[in-house]
Amino acid sequence: MSQEPDTSLRERLIDAGVELVMTEGTAALGLREIARRAGVSHGAPRRYFPTHHSLLSAIARRGFADLGARVAATTEEATTPRARLDALARTYVGYALECRGMFELMFRHDLLDSEKNAPGGGGARLRESTLPMFGLFAGLVAHCRADEGTPPDVAAAALWANLHGVAQLWVSESLPLVLGTHAAGDTAGDAGSGRRLPAPLDALVTAVLDAHLGPVKP
Known part of the structure; x- marks a missing residue:
């Protein structure tokens, strides 16, 4: 048997x-x-796990599940689409700071591009774990965007790319270097899960949101 x-x-x-x-x-x-x-x-x-990468892929899926749960918790309390998008952006960037190794693993191309690393050796690619969050981005951007001529998915993709770049450049300390600040230090803004973003990083997230959506109207 x-x-x-x-x-x-x-x-x-x-x-x-x-x-x-x-x-x-x-x-x-x-x-x-x-x-x-x-x-x-x-x-x-x-x-x-038939390969080392298939185990790493399973570990990365845990990261996407954890990030998704954090996003759900922080956006649930927001009362407007813009407030939900603010919470989503700060939770995403905050996760990159708090869980640096996991965040790096989640976006490893050698894992994301391999169908054989999906559970059972087939099915959805790991990269498709990003689709639910991107759907949330796109839905909120559709309610908040300043440029009505840009398709919501394009605007959402640009916003996501900008936030992801900010997160990676901050973690690598490139942005703190050019801004003359430190990766740690004074904090402001809710990063989700109880951690607050460093004040200069929080200001960058606000600048990214305003650049893509326009500033919040009083």
Whole structure:
């Protein structure tokens, strides 16, 4: 008789990977180290994940689920589309600061472009995990955008690209360098999950939103 896969062990391997990437970054995500942290032999992950990348893909999906839950929590309390978009933007950028390793893993092209790394070896690509959040972006932008001539999905894509670039350039300390500030320091604005954005970064997020949507009218 064939033995059913131990789903609890599969989840334990993913849990170990999530803990590693959150505490030590993507460089620590070796197959042997994940297995060691999960308390299994180094060959055990192959029973559940055909490749190293398929395990990393499963870990990255946890990141998308976590970010989605944070976005849902912070936008739920907002009373207007612009307020919801403000909350979404700050939660997205805040997640990049708080969960740097996971954020990097979630947007690894070698993972996102590979169908074989989806659960079961087929199905949706990892990159499609971004679609629900992009749909939320596009829906809110459609209610808030200043330029009525630009299709909502194009405007939303431009806004997302701008916010993602700000997040990456801030984490790499390129923006703090050119602004003459520090990546840490005074904070302002709700980044979601209890962390507040550094004040210069919060100002950048506001500038991005105003550039794409126009300033908030009194």
